Amino acid sequence: MSLSATEVLDALEDYDDLAAWINDTLTVSDGEQSFESLLELEQQMSQLIASLDVGCEDTSSQLERVIDIVSKGIPRLTYDLHFIKDSASSFQRSLANVLARSRQAIPDSTASALEQLKRLDTIKRHMEAAREVLREAESWSTLELEVTSLLGERKYAKAALRLSEASKSMVVFQNTPEYDPRRMLLVNLQNQLEASLSSALVAAINEQDLETCRDYFFIFSDIQRELEFRNYYYGSRKAMLTSMWNEAEASDIAPEGSIVTGQTFSEFLPKFYASLLVLLNQECHSIPLIFPDPAQTLSAFLSSILASLQPTFSQRLASLSSYYGDIALEELIAIFRVTADFAVGVSKLIKQIQHSSVSQDAVDPPVVPPQRSHARRRSMRMSISLRSSIHRSASGIEKVPSLDDSLGWDQELFHPFLEFQVEYGSLERRLLDHKLQKMMSSDLHKVPGSDQARVFRERAVDIFSVAEESLTRYTEFTHGYGSLALLRALDGFLKSFIDMWTADVTFASSGTHPTVQDAASEDFSGLDYTTQDWQNIQTTLHLLGSARRVFERMAAFEIKLRSNLTQTSNKFRLHCGDPIAFPIASPGGSAQILEHSSLNSADLHSLLDSVDIEPSQSRESGSRRQGFSSALSEPLLPDARSALSDFAKVCQTSLQSTILSPLRQHLASYASSPIWFSSSGESRSSAFNEVQVPTFSLSPSEIIQRVTEGLLNLPRLFEVYADDDALSFSLHTLPHADSEILKSTSDAILPDLPTHSRRHSVTKAVALDPELVSTAWLSSLGQTLLLYLTSEVLPGINKLNAGGAAQLASDLGYLSNVIRVINVESGELEQWKEFVELSDDVGKVKVDTQFDSENRVFSHVSRMRGWL
Known part of the structure; x- marks a missing residue:
């Protein structure tokens, strides 16, 4: 039977979930065809939409009417309040007038009689109070005899009641000499009563005689010994558990020097917790029948058990940590996980006993012995206090307060x-370093050079798998408060892994390769590479390619790490809005302890704020910008990225050394060439009447010709490896690379990003134009070779005469023209050429007038030419 629109809308009030109301309202008959069912569903949806439209209009109309009525009534309300105020003031004045007239109407004799009656009544009440106090004071003379007699007759309840009455009368002797003796007498009698009851109380507790225990509890309460009763009860009930703990033997918590075999502490602890839960479950039925505050009592009982453990829990954990050493964290987390599971079980028991006590108080009043009315009042007050701690939610349903409100067992x-x-x-x-050492011990120094790149990639996969495991550990063990410590540990861990390979990967030295030229070198004039050189080039390129793969894996891991930290940040932000329902930790005791620890620092919140990207920022980012989100923000693992850049730089330096090794060999004998100090020029000049005729050849020397031929053939070498993307990785670490070329590579990667963001993205593993990569490498190789020439080779020339200087200038000029072909320029090379070309006269004048000791090039040339 279909419902009317009004009934449908009325039913909406009974639902908390809007989707459930829609599903229940839009019903489709199961017996019809699917096509007909869809038609019927569409018809129902149309009717429902129409009903909602009508309901919205009605609600809007009613709301407008209510607003109109309220707006009209507010001015009237101000008038009414003003009227009430005036009426009250008028009534107050009238009342004062009536009181004054009534006093005037009473005759003086009558007023005097009434005053006398009032004074007599006050005297009577004071005398009665004094009589009661004196009677209580008089009872002290027989107190000891009465209590001793009652204890002899085992009438402990009456003795407790008598001591309670005596305790109340102690106020009479306050600030008098009688106070201390009577106080001492009272304490002695209370001790006698406690001693008389102690053995019977322990027996009743052990026999689980709940009714007797309850009677004894009221007796101890009467003599202000409730705490002692609880100590007796807790001590008797926890004896078995404390013995189980104290006598536990585990191989990983045994004292140093002792030999223990068998279970570990992580195997013993679940058994201990299981026994403790069984005991607490039993107490859930016993404690409410004895104590007026069962939830607090159960919590205190558990705290008493934990505090009486010997060795303490902290000492056991310290022994455990010392035993396991580097891998202690895994065991600590396993124990923490078991403890958290136990805490969940205890939490359920506490809530159960809370609800049971609240329900019992709501149905029946607390049961107390009828002969002690004051004890009944005490228990009733406790019950009222418990009820007052129960608050009602907005819906009117009673809600038991959270454990964190009053109980401290979880702390x-x-x-x-x-x-x-x-x-x-x-x-x-x-822990991470231990796993790293274990993983790397079988690789380093044992892997052939050709396999190092493959092993590097394989170990990187294992290393990042180990790193991902830490994401679970920091969440489980610190509830997110260890985020900052996690980043530092991961950064150092990954840096150590990469540094091991940077330090231990063996690169072939270019100076110790065989002298046999490889057949492949015939295609590269001036580049006499050997078989070992080609093998070194291949190995180094493979290592660079592996570094590229490791970088991509690191970037993917950073994205996962950032996502995990963002989730933690969101949870912390929710915690700020609702501290009671902190979603990170369950139970809340562990989170509260961490919240007040040094882990909850300003640096932690700065980190979480930095990784928490607001949705508005995400909407403003384009698709391309989203692709490089990791580059737009500060890297989470800066040291690891830096170490990977250092590894790439080492590989690049080794590759450059191998590529330039033939050219460096050509230049090795350049400084000792005899052409620098030939005397032919000087003999000819004297024969022609001191007319200087140049005797040097303007053609470059054979060594420079071979070097320039090799430089001109370098582009052909890079054509062979044009398809290898390893060369494009980490171009910013290329030694002596041209800054303008590096800037163009950065623009090619992220042309739409601001300049301040590019410094984080220059190592992004993105494919570049092979021609652009070759240009960067050729520039770097040219600059490296020129630096070697100008800083090591040329300063090695001991002497230059005029002919040698002319030859050197010719060589440098030829070399300068050639290197421009590969887009390389060197200001220092031009300085060498400029100063070498100077004549002796000009050079000496320049030394006398413009000599600058800071100019390293001119100082070398001056020494060679003998100008100094």
């Missing part, structure tokens, strides 16, 4: 872990 349970949670960063780093 006692989780506090031993705090020391290790604060040291999470060092524990995590030790």
Whole structure:
């Protein structure tokens, strides 16, 4: 039967979930065909939409009417309040007048009689109060005899009642000499009563005689010994559990020097917790029948058990950490996980006993012995206090307060872990380093050079798998408070991994290769590469390619790490809005301890704020900008990225050394060539009446010709490796690379990004134009070779005469023209050429007038030419 529009709208009030109301309203008959069902569904949706439109209009109309009525009534309300105020003031004045007239109407004799009656009544009440106090004071003379007699007759309840009455009368002797003796007598009698009851109380507790225990509890309460009763009860009930803990033997918590075999502490602890839960479950049925505050009592009982453990929980954890050393964190997390599961079970028991006590108080009043009315009042007050702690939600349903509001058992349970949670960063780093050493011990120094690149990639996969495991550990062990420590540990861990390869990967030295030229070198004039050289080039390129793959994997890991930290940041932001329902930790005791620890620092919140990207920022970013989101923000692993750049630089330096090794060999004998100090020029000039005729050849020397031929053939070498993307990786670390070329590579990667963001993205593993990559490498190789020439080779020339200087100038000029072909320029090379071309007369004048000791090039030339 279909419902009317009004009934449908009325039904909406009964639903908390809008989707459930729509599903229940839009019903489709199961017996019809699917096509007909869809038609019927569409018809129902149309009717429902129409009903909602009508309902919205009606609601809007009613709301407008209500607003209109309220707006009209507000001015009237101000008038009414003013009227009420005036009426009250008028009534107050009238009342004062009536009181004055009534006093005037009473005759003086009558007023005097009434005053006398009032004074007599006050005297009577004071005398009665004094009589009661004196009677209580008089009872002290027989107090000791009465209590001793009652204890002999085992009438403990009456003795407790008598001591309670005596305790109340102690106020009479306050600030008098009688106070201390009577106080001492009262305490002695209370001790006698407690001693008389102690053995019977312990027996009743052990026999689980709940009714007797309850009677004894009221007796102890009467003599202000409730705490002692609880100590008796807790001590008797926890004896078995404390013995189980104290006598536990585990191989990883045994004292140093002792030999223990069998279970570990992580295997023993679940058994201990299981036994403890069984005991607490039993107490859930016993405690409410004895104590008026069962939830608080159960919490205090658990805290008493935890506090009486010997060795303490903290000492056991310290022994465990010392035993396992670097891998202690894994064991600590396993124990923490078991403890958290136990805490969840205890939390359920506490909530159960809270609800049971609230329900019982709502149905029946607390049961107390009828002969002690004051004890009944005490219990009733406790019950009222418990009821007042129960607040009602907005819907009117009674809600039991959270455990964190009043109970502290979870603080006692989780506090031993705090020391290790604060040291999470060092524990995590030790664990990661241990796994790294174990993983790398079988690789380094044992892997052939040709296989190092492959092993580097394979180990990187394992390393990042290990790193991803830490994301679970920091969340589980620190509830997100260890985020900053996690980043530092991961950054150092990955840096150590890369540094190991940077330090231990063996590159072939270009100076120790065989002298046999490889057949492939015949295609490159001036580049006499050997078989070992080609092998070194291949190995180094493979290592660069592996570094590129590691970088891509690192970037992917950073994205996952940033996402994880963002989730943690969102949880912390929710915690700020609702501290009671903190979604990170369950139970809340562990989170509260961490919240007040040193882990909750300003640096932590700065980190979480930096990774928390607001949705508006995401909408403003284009698709291209989203692709490089990791480059737009500060890297999470800066040291690891830097180490990878250093590794790439080492590879690039080795590759350059191998590529330039033939050219460097050609230049090795350049400084010692005899052409620099030939005397033919000087003999000819004297024969022609001191007319200087140049005797040097304007053609470059054979060594420079071979070097320039090799430089001109370098582009052909890069054509062979044009398809290898390893060369394009980490161009910014190329030694002596041209800054303008690097800038163009950065523009090619991210042409639409601001300049301040490019410094984080220059190592982004993006494919570049092979021609642009070759240009960068050729520039770097040319600059490196020229730096070697100008800083090591040319300063090695001991002497230059006029003919040698002319030959050197010719060589440098020829070399300068050739290197421009590969887009390389050197200001220092031009200085060498300029100063070498100077005649002796000009050079000496320049030394006398413009000599600059800071000019290294001119100083070398002056020494060679003998101008100094």
